[in-house]
Amino acid sequence: MTDTDKEMIELDVFFEAARRETAEVPDGLADRIVADADRVRQSWSVSAQKLRPGILRQLYDMLGGWPAMGGLATACAAGVWLGFSPPSMLPDPAQFVMVDGTFLDDDSLATAMAEEG
Known part of the structure; x- marks a missing residue:
């Protein structure tokens, strides 16, 4: 609000009017909504099962891809080398x-x- 406009609009009047009104749902609309929601839910569960990556792919993604895997391989090789010939x-x-x-x-x-x- 600006300093020149100090009038407040009373929103309680509008909220009371909205509480008094009741909305009527057309016949069969709720059934169609639930049927549509079930259809969408089933399609999501089927596609989620098909697209789930394997454990090695999850590990690869978790570590950060090829750059991280290259760093791990280099560190492992350096550790083995230093272990055998310090x-x-x-x-x-x-x-x-x-x-x-x-x-x-x-x-x-x-x-x-x-x-x-």
């Missing part, structure tokens, strides 16, 4: 697991995994 600045994880040809014969793995300080 750089010289990183310790070889095989020396912590295999000691004297036996698998975890003493506390060497626990010692290696313990925090310093």
Whole structure:
């Protein structure tokens, strides 16, 4: 509202008039509406079942497509590479697991995994 026009239109009069009026529904209209709604609902359920993608497609879409899948494959390859042939600045994880040809014969793995300080 502007400062010059301070008059309020009383909407309650219009709302009361609308409440007093009753609308008559033509014969058979409600039945046709319900029948049409059932027909549309059935067509949606059939098409939704036919178009549902498989689990791999859902996973592919969830991850973000080919760019994300390429990044995951690269990270996996780099992890495997670093696991099998670590750089010289990183310790070889095989020396912590295999000691004297036996698998975890003493506390060497626990010692290696313990925090310093």
